[in-house]
Amino acid sequence: MSAEAPTAGATGTTGTLDPGDPARPPTSGLRLADFFIVAKPGVSIMVVLSALAGYVMAAGRVIEPGHLLLTLLGTALAAGGAAALNQVVEYQLDAKMKRTMFRPVAVGRLSPDLGLAAGVILTCLGLATLVLQGDLLAGVVCAATTASYVFVYTPLKTRTSLCTVIGAVPGALPPLIGWAAAQHALPAPAWVLFSILFFWQIPHFLAIAWKYREDYARGGFLMLPVIEPGGGSTGRQAVVYAAGLLVASLMPLPMGMAGPVYFVGAFLAGALFFAAAVRFAILRTDRSARSLFLGSLAYLPVVLGLLVFDRVG
Numbered sequence: 001m002s003a004e005a006p007t008a009g010a011t012g013t014t015g016t017l018d019p020g021d022p023a024r025p026p027t028s029g030l031r032l033a034d035f036f037i038v039a040k041p042g043v044s045i046m047v048v049l050s051a052l053a054g055y056v057m058a059a060g061r062v063i064e065p066g067h068l069l070l071t072l073l074g075t076a077l078a079a080g081g082a083a084a085l086n087q088v089v090e091y092q093l094d095a096k097m098k099r100t101m102f103r104p105v106a107v108g109r110l111s112p113d114l115g116l117a118a119g120v121i122l123t124c125l126g127l128a129t130l131v132l133q134g135d136l137l138a139g140v141v142c143a144a145t146t147a148s149y150v151f152v153y154t155p156l157k158t159r160t161s162l163c164t165v166i167g168a169v170p171g172a173l174p175p176l177i178g179w180a181a182a183q184h185a186l187p188a189p190a191w192v193l194f195s196i197l198f199f200w201q202i203p204h205f206l207a208i209a210w211k212y213r214e215d216y217a218r219g220g221f222l223m224l225p226v227i228e229p230g231g232g233s234t235g236r237q238a239v240v241y242a243a244g245l246l247v248a249s250l251m252p253l254p255m256g257m258a259g260p261v262y263f264v265g266a267f268l269a270g271a272l273f274f275a276a277a278v279r280f281a282i283l284r285t286d287r288s289a290r291s292l293f294l295g296s297l298a299y300l301p302v303v304l305g306l307l308v309f310d311r312v313g
Helices: 032-037 041-059 065-094 112-132 136-156 163-172 174-183 188-211 213-219 232-250 260-283 286-312
Strands: none
Touching: 041 065, 041 174, 041 188, 041 286, 065 112, 065 136, 065 174, 112 136, 136 163, 136 174, 163 174, 163 188, 174 188, 188 213, 188 232, 188 260, 188 286, 232 260, 260 286
16 A cells, blocks of 8 residues: 555565565466465555555554454455456556556456456455554555555556645555554654655665666656656655655654653664655666665665563563
């Protein structure tokens, strides 16, 4: 339920900038693995980890393991469903791009109807898992995440470069799913987590969009580097949002969510990430974009890990 990878992608790389896509598989013959691939497990893992952080921050040391596991299961199923629905909507465009042309629906191994069925079933199972265990608010947030990702962000990708900012909203909602499940409320500290995820995503996605700007152009996606090939606006936005991320990441201390250990760690991580964004803005090369992307993958687990560690420790 992130804009492209952390998805919101955050799993094993296949040698490209975006680790959310599988290596080139066979182009014919339906495989059971295709149903797994279409759910983008790499993106789903990041979504689940974000929801986990929100749950632990809300619950503190009073965690019910069974309830937590069901919350994460529901979140994972819904995330996989959203990913499948996204690929059904975009399969013709995905087929035009090198980085996505081997996705199961795009390459023709999985029909759009089967992809749609998989997406609907996974989404419904995920929402049902959350709601039936009494987490109505978490279910509402999860449904809003899926709906905004599939029905708002996805169609806007071919209409406006603002899609990246808009897509950062559903990508930042998973921590609220976890928080809502643990507390049945969304107080101000929960929105601090939302802001960290929101600001983090923009430099992360801009780095991907810069590296694959020609690919996105072939697919008809109006990413900022596509409509502004010089990269000036792309670099400036990466810096602005990295600066916003640095500020947002320090808010847990005054909000009483974390202590000085987290504050120091978050400041150092944020400063390094900001420096990578500045370097990219100046150089605007594929190498600097890759450095920013890899920095984003390292940044989020470090900051969320410090936050959780400080909370339960």
